[in-house]
Amino acid sequence: MRFEWDWLQPVMPVPYVPTLGPVHPDALAAGLFSDVLDVAGTGRFLPYDKDQRWADRKDETVLPNGIVHTRHQTLIPTWSQRGAGSFTVYVYGPDPDGQAAETVAKLAADHGAGRARVVTFHGPDTTPPPGTAHTRVQLRVFGRPSPADQPGPVRPVDGLPGPARATFAGFADRLTDDGFAFLHRQMQAGAVGPVLAVTDGGRVVGAIGPMETMTDSTGASRLLPQYFGVLPEHRGHGYGRTLWRAAMHWGTTHGAAYQLLQTETGGASDRLCQAEGLRSLGFVQTVPRSAWSRAPLCSAAPVPLFRLVSGRVCGRRGGGGRGSRAGRW
Structure with a gap:
């Protein structure tokens, strides 16, 4: 047909x-x-x-x-x-x-x-x-790097000090329902790009990744969707926004033209994306x-x-x- x-x-x-x-x-x-x-x-x-x-x-x-x-x-x-x-x-x-x-x-x-x-x-x-x-469905278009998108205290998990890096396993186990246990296994197998993390008191409390790009059907480079989460007791302190902006900085500096995301309507990620000015393309x-x-x-x-x-x-x-x-x- x-x-x-x-x-x-x-x-x-x-x-x-x-x-x-x-x-x-x-x-x-x-x-x-x-x-x-x-x-x-x-x-x-x-x-x-x-x-x-x-x-x-x-x-x-x-x-x-x-x-x-x-x-x-x-x-x-x-x-x-x-x-x-x-x-x-x-x-x-x-x-x-x-x-x-x-x-x-x-x-x-x-x-x-x-x-x-x-x-x-x-x-x-x-x-x-x-x-x-x-x-x-939300669209972020990348342009010049923005000062607001600087990575700040966010670092790749592999770049954290050994004791802090070791806490990622426990973080991932706690956010199993958000996909982080699966992501951790992929990281251990060396099958994915970098995962960015933020720490508090020497422990990982939030992460976003993997950071990877892929060309679309027109040849444009897009930043692929990530797993994104912050431990419940550390929410409300700006860690999510810090991680998000670090991810956008990564996408900009790695040549991505845009990113498409699907967020649960009314959820924390949805509210963050709307506050950060992403364009809504509609609802599924x-x-x-x-x-x-x-x-x-x-x-x-x-x-x-x-x-x-x-x-x-x-x-x-x-x-x-x-x-x-x-x-x-």
């Missing part, structure tokens, strides 16, 4: 591509969607996919046979093999009949997946629906299966994951054919 850009672009309030995540508005194009289709089911990473720093194979993949693409609506289902498996349907445009929820619930039931969810998008000038999880709303109504599903035949032929999804025509493409922010 081929995506019609004059159909898709008007119903995209947020520059977000399934399996890739947020992209710079200047990089958003039909070619990104075609590229994602090209690697569907192969386990290959696109050269500009940020997830390749964490794994050898791409986990989430688009299901081309389940795509619905019309002038007013596009639904793109994906499948992840992680854990018990999960299905997601990304919704571009209105979905008054709940077709996305029907589709993803049927996929999960047909293939025994443990999780299913629907992802919708809302522009930066709108208010996301209450009662559901949503994140804000995630609705899990447990939040859907108990409406009965239609009785269409099971949807095959990778048989790229025209199919019927919950009584409606899906696309077919091969295409041509918190703690953690």
Whole structure:
């Protein structure tokens, strides 16, 4: 199949591509969607996919046979093999009949997946629906180094004195839910870039990292998302802002043109980014299966994951054919 850009672009309030995540508005194009289709089911990473720093194979993949693409609506289902498996349907445009929820619930039931969810998008000038999880996509553009972004007391963990450096393990264990235990293992394996830390009394109390850049689909260098956290008893003393500004200084001095972040709306990182003047690109709303109504599903035949032929999804025509493409922010 081929995506019609004059159909898709008007119903995209947020520059977000399934399996890739947020992209710079200047990089958003039909070619990104075609590229994602090209690697569907192969386990290959696109050269500009940020997830390749964490794994050898791409986990989430688009299901081309389940795509619905019309002038007013596009639904793109994906499948992840992680854990018990999960299905997601990304919704571009209105979905008054709940077709996305029907589709993803049927996929999960047909293939025994443990999780299913629907992802919708809302522009930066709108208010996301209450009662559901949503994140804000934010853009920081780098220019000349700012005096406010100087690293101050922040240092790379590897550059800390030995006794202070040794306390990072305990810090990471305490912030396991924010991803720092995983990050610490990656650091021990030498698999990631530098992690910046701030200390108090000779102990690590906050950190942000890894600091790494990658070129996007247009060739522009972007600072990749980081894990970011401060121990609870040390919050409210400016450590988060100090770490953030040190990270921005690192990005500027290492040639990054911009950074894209997703922050939990209303959370500490979200408030910090807004206070630091980041541009909001809109909101991403995630609705899990447990939040859907108990409406009965239609009785269409099971949807095959990778048989790229025209199919019927919950009584409606899906696309077919091969295409041509918190703690953690």
